[in-house]
Amino acid sequence: MNAGYRLIGPNKCGATKAYNGLAYAKEDDPTITILFDINAEIAGIQTRIKVSDEQRTGFPPKSLRPPFVLDGKDNDSYVLTAYFEDPSKICTEQRRERLEVKSTGENLWIQTGSSPSEVMKIAKNQSDISAPWVEGKCFVTMGMHYWYNTTADSNCDELLPVFLLYNGGRLNGFGFVALADIESAYYEHPEYKDFKMFMKEVPKCLESKGRISTTHVYMTRPLLNYC
Known part of the structure; x- marks a missing residue:
């Protein structure tokens, strides 16, 4: 691995109970880490x-642990994980078929x-998404937002x-949300x-949170996102 990335977890796939895959972070900021499977994809x-x-x-609160899971050297961080392939196969010898489309992935767990x-x-x-997911609003270059319950x-x-983010009726992005002001080049605030630009009904509790931290993950080019 090059371009300033370094392995920040075990060097054996499946060696940690917190997630499946080999975790790499860029430079010295592990706020966003990339997971690779046993086939280096x-x-x-x-x-x-x-x-x-x-x-x-105070974030993440105990009520969100999990999905945030204690991990890292000396248990120094809480990690929230999304997978582009079936996590049960990431650390096996089974190689997934290579994607025919030019995108990071077509599936999300x-x-x-x-x-x-x-x-x-x-x-x-x-068309297949249902409650408790709630439709939010369209934001061009991002997509149609969906929020959970x-x-x-x-x-x-x-x-x-x-x-979640949908464009043209298909999932092609998502995002992480931390209801706290976390300093990182990967987060916007x-x-x-x-939030009225992204939600039809904004939770009142957000008003007391001040600046929060979010990041978007696009599975295709965001400039083509018109919802």
Whole structure:
């Protein structure tokens, strides 16, 4: 691995109980880590929040641990994982068929439990998505947003820290959300007033959160995203 990336987890696929894959981070910022399978293909992506940031901000709260799972050297971070291929196959000898399309992946699993066997598979077709996912708003270059079980009266400590993006009726992106001000070049920092552009009904609890931290992951080129 080059371009400034370094292995930040075990050097054997499947050696950690927190996720499946080999985790690499760029330079000295592990906020976003890339997962590779046993065949050296991209298999997933993670966001990591240092325990020191959790102690400072209170995020992630205990009610979101999992999907955030304690990991890292000396258990120094909480990790939230998304997979582009079936996590049960990432550390086996089975090679997936190479994608015919020029994209990172066509499938998405969100790890919701403390092990990679506990995942939520996301609908590829927008027509197949259903409650408790809630349709948000379209934002050009991002897509049609979907949020998990959100209402105006939602408890922020119970909000799934993931949103989905659909374009042309197909899943082609998603994002991670940390309801805290986490410093990283990988994060952008919307405030409560900004969420009306992405949600039809904004949880009132977000108003007290100040700057939060989000990042978008695109599986195809975002400039083509017109919802």
